[in-house]
Amino acid sequence: MAHYVELYDTTLRDGTQAENFNLSVDDKVRIALALDNLGIDFIEGGWPGSNPISVEFFNKMQNVQLKHAKLAAFGSTRHIKNSPDQDPNLAALLSAKTPVVTIFGKSWDIHVTEALFISLEDNLQIISDTLAFLKPRVEHLFYDAEHFFDGFKNNREYALKTLEAAVDGGAETLILCDTNGGTLPHEIGPIISQVNEFLSGLGKSVPLGIHSHNDSETAVANSITAVSVGKVKQIQGTINGFGERCGNANLTSIIPALVFKLGVECEVRKHIEQLNSTSRLVNELANLPHNRYQPYVGESAFAHKGGIHVSAVKKNPVTYEHITPDKIGNIRRILISDQSGRSNILHKAKQWGLKLNPDDPILATIISELKELENCGYQYEGAEASFELLMRKAMGLQRNYFKFESFRVMNHKYRMDKPPLTEATIRLFIGGNEVHTAAMGDGPVNALDAAIRKALTEYYPCLEEMVLSDYKVRVLSGEHGTQARVRVLVESWDQYCSWGTVGVSVNIIEASWQALVDAINYKLMKEDIRKADNLQEL
Incomplete structure (x- = not known):
């Protein structure tokens, strides 16, 4: 049996860093419940110490019962000037009363010296004692190794030492982050293999996770590659790929690939038909248009336009579809356009309950009129109601209401x-x-x-x-x-x-x-x- 992969959603935290992506507290609660129904394992709700909305959200969620998912609070390692028990950030994390706390720390030596302005040894210390302080106080403790892949490529030995410090502090899972989104898929496997070799050499058996950003448009590929090379237990991402700059790894693409392509076990497998509705809910609550060209859940993901394609799909959908759309809650659509053939028109007639035979002369009339109108600038892919009226008028079925x-x-x-x-x-x-x-x-x-x-x-x-x-x-x-x-x-x-x-x-x-x-x-x-x-x- 394939190994179980945990799905960790950070739409409510990392996703909200996307430009023009805003959610109210009530919106965040609705999305959390939808993610729970979908079967997501961990839901990252925000950074309790960063803004009042996150604090209010965690307070509200204390009265919300989740069926499967566990809520996570996100925060940084302690400040260098504070002991763990006196650090306001860590106190805010514990005040959120979540079963999961995710801590991020610096893996890239440049960030340690030029962003935190501390020594490399001090960074190792704050990683270790932050996690050691939290370990007995939370149910699950995850460590996000920020900028890990860039840090590894710049200074392999130090990046690995930061992971050792996290393990010593008690991290349950180490999540390797491609925070700048510049790593390519062919780099993922060798780096993960070296990390596993390093941990084995320490005598440590700590599972890994991956957190990819999409600046090179490889976040989904990197996440899937990480699972394919083995020993990656957790994938972090967001619904519809929302996130800072170019976004995060898109869970609506990753989940079907895990379930239908790789045969990976995950809780979402049981509820994957809800994927499309969950995707649309997030867009609706964020008041953003749905990306019709998005794989799996986009309106055009299973839309067929060319007449030859339509004819083949009607005989056997596998000819032009890599999965059946209803598996993830989407639908097959046959488009009407100047490329349409008889198959498109007949399919639409059947869909709309119109009796139109393949040898009916009116079929040629409809196709001719369609091509003439589209030559004038009409377009019916997004205006199928107008085309249905056109067909009904041609067939003498449309009543003149006024x-x-x-x-x-x-x-x-x-x-x-x-x-x-x-x-x-x-x-x-x-x-x-x-x-x-x-x-x-x-x-x-x-x-x-x-x-x-x-x-x-x-x-x-x-x-x-x-x-x-x-x-x-x-x-x-x-x-x-x-x-x-x-x-x-x-x-x-x-x-x-x-x-x-x-x-x-x-x-x-x-x-x-x-x-x-x-x-x-x-x-x-x-x-x-x-x-x-x-x-x-x-």
């Missing part, structure tokens, strides 16, 4: 020190009734959206629960300057799902209107389908 006659949008900058006033006026027909409405808004698109809803909500009350959640504009070609064609993508959602729609025009308001109208038509169409399904159930 008919637009005209709209007008006016911006009035009446004072230079005040924002402009924006008003939209629309005229449309619903069932033969003319409706003429106007609305104010924060900008032309908001005003237009408000006017459309004002006109339609009386007839279609379900539109009140529809929310416009995102709005993107892309200039398709800069060669015509301000006359360039633009593409507008609108993301909408309700209590059931989210959907994307698209519009294209040389006029940004016209393109926005197209996308907004599609979004509303899609909502009304889905509402009709839900009502029909409910009647069938009755």
